[in-house]
Amino acid sequence: MSFLGRGSSTPAGGVNHERVDMAVQELDMITDIFNKLVSSCHTKCIGTRYAEGDLNKGESVCVDRCVAKFFEVNKKVGEKLQSMGGAAAGGGGLPSL
Amino acid sequence: MSFLGRGSSTPAGGVNHERVDMAVQELDMITDIFNKLVSSCHTKCIGTRYAEGDLNKGESVCVDRCVAKFFEVNKKVGEKLQSMGGAAAGGGGLPSL
Amino acid sequence: MSFLGRGSSTPAGGVNHERVDMAVQELDMITDIFNKLVSSCHTKCIGTRYAEGDLNKGESVCVDRCVAKFFEVNKKVGEKLQSMGGAAAGGGGLPSL
Amino acid sequence: MDLSQMNSAEQAHMSKIIEKKQMQDFMRMYSNLVDRCFNACCNDFTSKALSGKEEQCVLNCADKFLKHSERVGARFAEHNADAMSATGQK
């Protein structure tokens, strides 16, 4: 009933729980990766003496490169898993970040 | 309709899911903090040779101080977050342990 | 109504949520133990230079023994907890892997 | 945590949730204990059998960890009680 202004790909008023579940899983995955990224780049880049509360220049540059490299590793691992038939492990495509 | 004998803060016989959710989140938070406390004070205070199964005197005293210090750190971090407007991050007040 | 071919311990067509919850908890427990086993034996047995992608002979043998030893530790800890009255902690028997 | 503001239906619901969580906590504690004591005590993989020394280490490790947790729990409860009475929280 398009007079309600919904596009064709949008079903009627109810909630498609499968679609919501998929979105929640994707959200959990992104949150998980983000938390690991924060923790790993903290270990790699941030000194532990805590003489001051600001990121210094060296730490800031390190963090930027750390995130970039983490994304490259994510890409390589994703390609690797797909080449090994990672789809078999979950039925779906590999999540792109 | 107070003639039903309900107090103002207590809703009807059903379950207020929002209130239960809040309580569950608080429980999860306390459990999470407790588990981290157990693990961190174990690392700080308990030797790893395991020549005996009892806490020795030094370990026991260390554990007591470790817990006290962890609570102080919790308080300082809480105050810090509140001073930075931590409320914006979750809509609620900072959880007190 | 046994003419439907169900045994006596199998209830009627509905879902016994308690039974499903128990099975889900058991599944979570096994997954948790398995993940810890993978991680611990990786730390114990796998070198971190990553000069090649295959497990070498020494690593493979180490992994097999590592899993065997982990199961023995699991058994000892389980017996220990039961002797201390572990049932009190959860109302149920100790999970056997 | 303060459950006194809940009605009886909510309290009953919470009890079930808490019971389920206690079982989960126990299971996680159990797998953590196995993993922790395995990691602390087993470093020789020239044999797949647990040596007498390793076994004693595992038993002491489990024993000590449980006593440690208990002590932390007791201190935790005291600090919590102090914190609550200090802020006037019910």
Place this chain on the structure above:
Amino acid sequence: MDLSQMNSAEQAHMSKIIEKKQMQDFMRMYSNLVDRCFNACCNDFTSKALSGKEEQCVLNCADKFLKHSERVGARFAEHNADAMSATGQK
């Protein structure tokens, strides 16, 4: 994440879930922060009181961690945007 393919009931449902998760994330971030800064700054247990030096370390640690997270978040969003436009994903 792309919510545009959802109908309004689904979007409303997702909003509630996201709001709940944000609260959980905040709480986990908070307990991680406490644990991280406690571990980095407190190594002397001859006293139960936090020394002035330890307190300053904890405050700097919390400050720096939050700034670090913010910076990682900004870079993360940029890379995500790049990755999405590269694959033509909506």
Place this chain on the structure above:
Amino acid sequence: MDLSQMNSAEQAHMSKIIEKKQMQDFMRMYSNLVDRCFNACCNDFTSKALSGKEEQCVLNCADKFLKHSERVGARFAEHNADAMSATGQK
């Protein structure tokens, strides 16, 4: 785990739950793999590009971790089978 005592409605329900958990497990394995291999292989942040050496390390790391997991899984299944037949558990 023994599903044979469940009725068909319960088994169908469990299948859905297991399927969902497998997806979650796969995602967690994936993010762990990325994090693990990043940590093992990347220690030079004078550049933001992955060097050839780092890339090879990451590929070997992922390869090896998956083979390791597979081997642990095989041994785990054997030990589980032994443990179950030993206790007479169905």
